[in-house]
Amino acid sequence: MPVDHAALLASALRGERRALARLISRVEMRAPGADALMASLQPRRLRAPGAPHVVGITGPPGAGKSTFTDRVVTEARRAGRRVAVVAVDPSSPRTGGAILGDRLRMDVHADDEGVYIRSLSARGHGGGLSRAASQVVDILDAVGFDLVVVETVGVGQGELGIVEVADTVLLVVTPESGDSVQAMKAGLIEVADVFVVNKADRPGADALARELEISIHLDDRPGWQAPVFTAAALDGRGVSEVVAALSRHAAYCADEGRGEWLARRAEGRVRTWLDLVADEARDAALSHFEGSPLLAGLRAGAIRPEAMPRTLS
C-alpha cells in the first residue's frame, strides 16, 4: 500500500510527532511521492520572514555551537514559541548518525513537548544534504513551528549550503581555531550575519574578534552590518547578547532588510531545485548505465570519467 503523505501531513499538522518524523524521513530519502507532497506545501516563510525564523548555527568542531543552540531554544520556549532543531552532521554517512542530535536529546529540552529535535546525516551524494535540510525546514515551517534552528559542523562548501537555508546565520569560532579561521573566513564572512568568538577567556580571543571585524569591514556587504561578539558560553557570559542579535537580524529581515531577505530566499529555492536536478541526474545516469559495458569500462579504467556520456539521450 502506498504511503499516504497527505494523511501523514494532516497528522503532523495536528502535532503528532511520529507522523512528522515519518514525513521527514520520506522526504529525506526522496521516497516515491515525497516530491509531490513537497511541491504542494505552502511554507509560511514564502510570505513573511520570521514565520518561522530560521537560524543557522555553524562553526568548527568543538567551538560550542550546541551551547548557543540550547540558549536560543531556551529563550524561545520562555516566550512560548514552538521550536524545532535540525542537527546536521555532514561527516556521518550513516542513517541516524545522530551525534549532534543525541547530545541535544540528553539535555533539558528532552521532555519539552514544545521542542522537536531531528538529526540529518549525510547520505547519498553531492548536494543531498543541503537539499534535505532545505526541505525539512519547509516541512517544519508548514506544520507551524515558530523557530527552526539548523545546527551543523562546518568548515566546508557543503556546510555553507546547509546554513544558507537560514534567515540568520550565526558563526561560532574559538581562539583555538587559529588558522582555522583563516581558512574559514573567505567563505563564511559572506554568509554569516552574526559572529561570536567563544571561549573568550583563552588567549587570542580579542585579536581574533578584531580580525573578524576587519574581514567583515573589508567584505563591504551593503545593508546589515554583522556584529562580532566575544563570549564564554559555558559560564553563560555574552550569550544573551548573541541571542539578542539574532532577533535583531530577524527584525531587520522583516523591515529594511526585506529586499535582501527576499533575494536570499529566492536564491535558496533555486539552489534546492538545482540540487534536485543534480541528484536526479546522478541517479538516472547510474541506473541507466548499470550493467553496461561503458560503466564496466569506466570501473576497469579502460574509459576515462570525462569520456563517459553525461546525458541519457
Add this chain to the structure above:
Amino acid sequence: MPVDHAALLASALRGERRALARLISRVEMRAPGADALMASLQPRRLRAPGAPHVVGITGPPGAGKSTFTDRVVTEARRAGRRVAVVAVDPSSPRTGGAILGDRLRMDVHADDEGVYIRSLSARGHGGGLSRAASQVVDILDAVGFDLVVVETVGVGQGELGIVEVADTVLLVVTPESGDSVQAMKAGLIEVADVFVVNKADRPGADALARELEISIHLDDRPGWQAPVFTAAALDGRGVSEVVAALSRHAAYCADEGRGEWLARRAEGRVRTWLDLVADEARDAALSHFEGSPLLAGLRAGAIRPEAMPRTLS
C-alpha cells in the same frame, strides 16, 4: 584562437610549470575542450598503485596537517622523488583562495624545482571540488609526479569526497578536537587508512587515540588495519612513524591490498563521472530556464523547487 591543450600538455610533460598551471586552471574551470583533453589522458595510476602514490591528508582546522604534508614532502624529496601538493580549501569560494597553498609556498620547498604546489578553492557548485581534485591528480599523474599529496581542511561530506581521490588517507586530529572527533568519526573512520593524534602532549591525547582504536575495531573493515599514532608534530616527535605507515599502506595497495585498491579507484572514477553528470545537469537546467516564467515563479516563491522540471525534455 582556441587554446591548444595538446601543446600545453606536451609542454607540461617537458616540465614547464606555467604550462602545467595553465592546464590545471583550464580543467578546474571546465573550459571548452578540457574534458576532451582529460578523456585522452592515460594516468599511470590506472595500471599500478604507487605510480604516483596519492596521499590525502585531512583533519579539522589547526590540527597540524601542514606539518605532516611538509614532512611527507621532505622525505620524498630526500629519496629523489618528484612531488606535487594539491591544497584544497573547501571554504573559500574565491579563485586562488590559496590560504593553505600560500602557507606552504613560504616554507623550505619554495625554491625546490622538484616540488609543485597548487591550491584549489571552491568554485561553482555541488561536487565540483572533488571532481576538480580528482582531475588535477590525474594530470599530475600523467605529467610524471611520483608522489601527490592532497591536503584539505575537512570535517564534512564534501571533504570526504576530496580525500577519497587518494590511495592512502591520513586523518590528523588533536585532543582539542574533543567532541569534534565524535562528530567526524562516523564518516572518517571508514575513509582513513592512518590516524594520528597530534599535539599529544596535551591532556586527553591517549584517551582520544584509544577511542579511535576502538572505533576502528568496531568498524571491522577487512584487510588493512588502520594504525593510530600519537605525535607532537611541532617538535617532530612521532612524525616519521606516521610517514612510514603511509609508505607501508602504499606497499599494501600494491600487494595483498591490490583488490581493495582497485575497487576504491574504480569507485573514484564512477564518482568523478557522476560529479560531471551532476555539474552538467545543473548548468544545463539553469541556462535552459534562465529568463523563463518558471524560474521567475520559483524565485518569487509561486512555484516550489520540487514542482520545477528536473530535465530539459
